[in-house]
Amino acid sequence: MGGRRRKRKIVLKTKRTPPKVFRCPICEGFPLRLDVEKDGAVIAKCAYCGLTKSFSVAAGSEPIDAYYALLSMLGGENLG
Numbered sequence: 001m002g003g004r005r006r007k008r009k010i011v012l013k014t015k016r017t018p019p020k021v022f023r024c025p026i027c028e029g030f031p032l033r034l035d036v037e038k039d040g041a042v043i044a045k046c047a048y049c050g051l052t053k054s055f056s057v058a059a060g061s062e063p064i065d066a067y068y069a070l071l072s073m074l075g076g077e078n079l080g
Contacts, residue, residue, distance in 0.1 A: 018064045025074050026051050034063045034070070042066040 024032040029048030036042050040059040044066070045052050055073060057066050 018062060020063060022063075022067045024049060024051060025071055032067075034066045036061060036063050036066050042069070044070050 021030065022032045022034065023030055024046040027046065027049035029046060031047040032051070033045050033047070034042060035045075036057070038059065040056045040061060041054070042057055043052070043054050053070060053073070055069065057069050
């Protein structure tokens with residue numbers, strides 16, 4: 001008379017991956033590509049405005065680290 005036993009719902013947590021394409025700080029266009037080499041050399045290229053910057057970050061850095069380094073580099077310049 002107890003009835004059926006119910007199964008527990010399994011809640012799966014999704015793991016977010018960091019983005020590979022970023023928003024350009026100059027033209028606000030979306031396809032800003034960051035190519036990070038293993039030695040820390042970074043090449044940033046925007047498809048819309050033609051922004052091309054070469055700089056270096058710590059070896060083994062992720063593209064998101066290189067993006068924030070680019071934002072801090074361009075922070076002093078006139079954006080927009």
